[in-house]
Amino acid sequence: MKIRIKGNSIRFRLTQTEVKNLTEKGAIEEYTCFESNSFKYAIEVSSYHKQMNAIFSEGEIRLHIPKNKIEGWYTNAIVGFEHIQKLSSGNTLSLLLEKDFTCLDNTIEDQSDNYPNPKIHN
Template structure:
């Protein structure tokens, strides 16, 4: 799982096995260790949300996706989900959750579990 954060925008990208795990178990979680501290990021299916929502507490970013959307995500062609979450004082948090495609250019990172990039298919 990859995350990109810029200002009030968060994007999560999930590999094929992570999307499958999310669809089957309702949750996928990763962590990054900073010495004694651990930063965690998680995507979770929730029946109580209507759109993507996010929270941050205890060093964890949690993206919540409607259960109905996430249950079959592994088995369909939906690339991702996007939502502008309203914040206090008239501000928004842009949320994007999507399948991770292989890069158009060769990269050093392991992309073996990424989705085939539609731009590379003939």
């Protein structure tokens, strides 16, 4: 799982295995370890939430995705989901959850579990 954070925007990108695990098991998570602490990011399928929702607490970002939106995601052609979350401060938080495609340019990153890029023509 990759995350990209810029300002009030968070983008989660998932490999094929991660999408399968999320749809079958209901949650996935990863950690980035530092010297004295770790940063956790997780996605959880929710029957409670009607829209995507993110919280940050105790060094963890947790994204909730409604169960009805994600059912069948592993096998269908839907690329991803987006939502603008309104915050109590009056600000907004842009959320994007999407399948991770192989890059069109050369990269040293392992892309063996990424989705085939639809822009590559055979």
